[in-house]
Amino acid sequence: MKYRTIVLALLCTLFICLEIGSQNTEGGLDYRSLGLLIDHDKAADTIKVSSKGAVKGQSITKTSRVNKEVLQRVIAKHPRKLCFEMIYFDEEATALFDQLSDLEEITxxxxxxxxxxxxxxxxxxxxxxxxxxxxxxTDESIFTFAQMTELEYLKLDRNLFIPWTADRLLQKLLPDTKVEVSI
Structure with a gap:
């Protein structure tokens, strides 16, 4: 009976570490089952979510995914700066972006x-x-960006479809914003 209890306790601990994440040597959370690394740089007040083991040039659909639960964990930290790299977002996750009420910068x-x-x-x-x-x-976002009058900078580089005149149009619509658009 003691042996069975010890084995069950070890299995539960292992499951919790794999499911919730475990501390890695860099101080971030390693979400092994999702292939994510979530690192909180407290000095820069930035949370970086990246795809663990992704290779440059790899198809975005083959990278790690951020789902609703992962984004809720990020939201709970009330980040001021947030960076996502080599990530595929579930549609439910992006719907939670507006809950990042303290966010000042997103990359x-x-x-x-x-x-x-x-x-x-x-x-x-x-x-x-x-x-x-x-x-x-795409060009569909131009007028959404135009409503964001508090933006200090906007950088769009190599996106799906941005017309070559987008930088001039956005600069006209957002005169106090530094706008950079590269096609």
Missing amino acids: LINTNVGDNAIRHLSKIKSLKGITVINGNI
Whole structure:
């Protein structure tokens, strides 16, 4: 009976470590089952969520996924700065972006974030900067960005479809924002 109790306790501990995450040597959380590394740089007040083991040039659909539960954990930390790299977002997760009420800066590199996610981000009044590199932003987001008058900077680089005149149009619509658009 004692042996069975010890084995059950060890199995429960192992399950909790794999499911919830365990501390790694860098101080971040390693979500092995999702292939994610979540690191909180307290000095820079930044949370970085990246795909563990992703290779540059790898298809976005073959990278790690951020689901609703993972994003809820990030939201609970009330980040001011957030960076996602080599991540595929579930649709339910991007719908939670507007709950990042303290967020000032977000960087999205090699993600599937598109126009719908930008609509959710536009509801965050504290947001001062957005960078989207290799995302799915289209011309549909131009007028959503135009409503974000508190932005200090907006950088769009190599997205799905941005017209070559987008930088001039966005600069006209957001005169106090530093706008960089690369096609």
